[in-house]
Amino acid sequence: MAEPPAAPDLVRELVRDALQSSPPYLLPHPHGITTKLDANELPFSLPPDLSAELARELAAVELNRYPDPDQLELRAEIAAPLGLAPEAIVLGNGSDEIIQLLVCCFARVRPGRARAAVAYPVPTFAVFRGAALAAGCEPVEIALEEDFTLDFERVDRALTEARPNLVFFARPNNPTGTLWPSRQVAELARAHPDVLVVSDEAYSAFAGDGMIAMAAELPNLMIMQTLSKTGLAALRIGYLHAAPALLAEVEKVRLPYNVGALNQRAALWILRRCRSLLAERCAAVVRERDRLAAALSAMDGLRVFDSQANLILFRVGQAGDGRATAAWQAMCRRGVLVRLFDRPGPLAGCMRVTIGSAEENDRFLAALGDALRG
Numbered sequence: 001m002a003e004p005p006a007a008p009d010l011v012r013e014l015v016r017d018a019l020q021s022s023p024p025y026l027l028p029h030p031h032g033i034t035t036k037l038d039a040n041e042l043p044f045s046l047p048p049d050l051s052a053e054l055a056r057e058l059a060a061v062e063l064n065r066y067p068d069p070d071q072l073e074l075r076a077e078i079a080a081p082l083g084l085a086p087e088a089i090v091l092g093n094g095s096d097e098i099i100q101l102l103v104c105c106f107a108r109v110r111p112g113r114a115r116a117a118v119a120y121p122v123p124t125f126a127v128f129r130g131a132a133l134a135a136g137c138e139p140v141e142i143a144l145e146e147d148f149t150l151d152f153e154r155v156d157r158a159l160t161e162a163r164p165n166l167v168f169f170a171r172p173n174n175p176t177g178t179l180w181p182s183r184q185v186a187e188l189a190r191a192h193p194d195v196l197v198v199s200d201e202a203y204s205a206f207a208g209d210g211m212i213a214m215a216a217e218l219p220n221l222m223i224m225q226t227l228s229k230t231g232l233a234a235l236r237i238g239y240l241h242a243a244p245a246l247l248a249e250v251e252k253v254r255l256p257y258n259v260g261a262l263n264q265r266a267a268l269w270i271l272r273r274c275r276s277l278l279a280e281r282c283a284a285v286v287r288e289r290d291r292l293a294a295a296l297s298a299m300d301g302l303r304v305f306d307s308q309a310n311l312i313l314f315r316v317g318q319a320g321d322g323r324a325t326a327a328w329q330a331m332c333r334r335g336v337l338v339r340l341f342d343r344p345g346p347l348a349g350c351m352r353v354t355i356g357s358a359e360e361n362d363r364f365l366a367a368l369g370d371a372l373r374g
């Protein structure tokens, strides 16, 4: 009897080539980190009295029952302040899942093409590429300018040539913090009515310039937002707004219980009880961002990129001189973790710091200052 194939052989045989050859999404977790500024989270947790009340609320959730598959109460709570009906949004397990749902759903191959294409300017959020590859789509990467602004003409030409099914614009962009104006994105949506244009507004709480109000006039515009960056990253709740016909198709690929009952109940309770607290905290982060940007700009040898998100990207020394990696390692030894992007390409020499509390930001500035001197 023939030997059954080993697991690596099954992988070679059954996993799409593009996925096999793509590296895993790995984040470093050095030991001894006390100041964690690497994941674009809000630095503040719920106050203890509210946490205790929430725990009592969650104790009432019947864990033997499936969650509400329609997520009606939570959809209503999220949609109302946006001026939308509950059925005008679809919920995802984080907006990460929404990205996956979109590339799965809108993957029909255009006549004359081998694969459906998914476009996005680069550098940007890694999940656009990962989701496109996982769905068997062709990633189309459109280079940003050297300062990470968008060359409108270049994007326009790329969309004409590649005719992607979807194009993602992270507004503001991660990891650069750049906000590509809604006016330009709307113009691209108008110029390419057969391409679905997605405004990924994960960081809109720190930027404004959201596009939800434009969706009524632009049938190919889709908007994603998330509760993650406003202090609720653990709950994994993202949402999508688009024309009803598009949402109806996305609903067909969404798994019925994609958002757990505890997460639904917690989000509902927090939004009802603490919406203004979350908004105040985002405003505090914006103030800290301005302070941090000024402090970084005053340091020798750094190039600081303008940011409208809860993060700041900066370059240490010159691309390829290794100073960024050395400084990052020195900061880790002092317990401060930021995200390092120091590899060949447009982000060479760059680090991204998430805006933390004032104390965390001070610890970061001190560690960076020492690392640069050392």
Ligand SMILES: Cc1ncc(COP(=O)(O)O)c(C=O)c1O
Pocket: 040, 093, 094, 095, 096, 097, 125, 170, 171, 172, 173, 174, 200, 202, 225, 226, 227, 228, 229, 233, 236, 237, 238
């Ligand atoms: C641009 C962008 N979009 C989407 C996400 C995903 O957010 P979540 O899945 O937490 O809603 C992130 C997370 O960092 C992001 O940077």
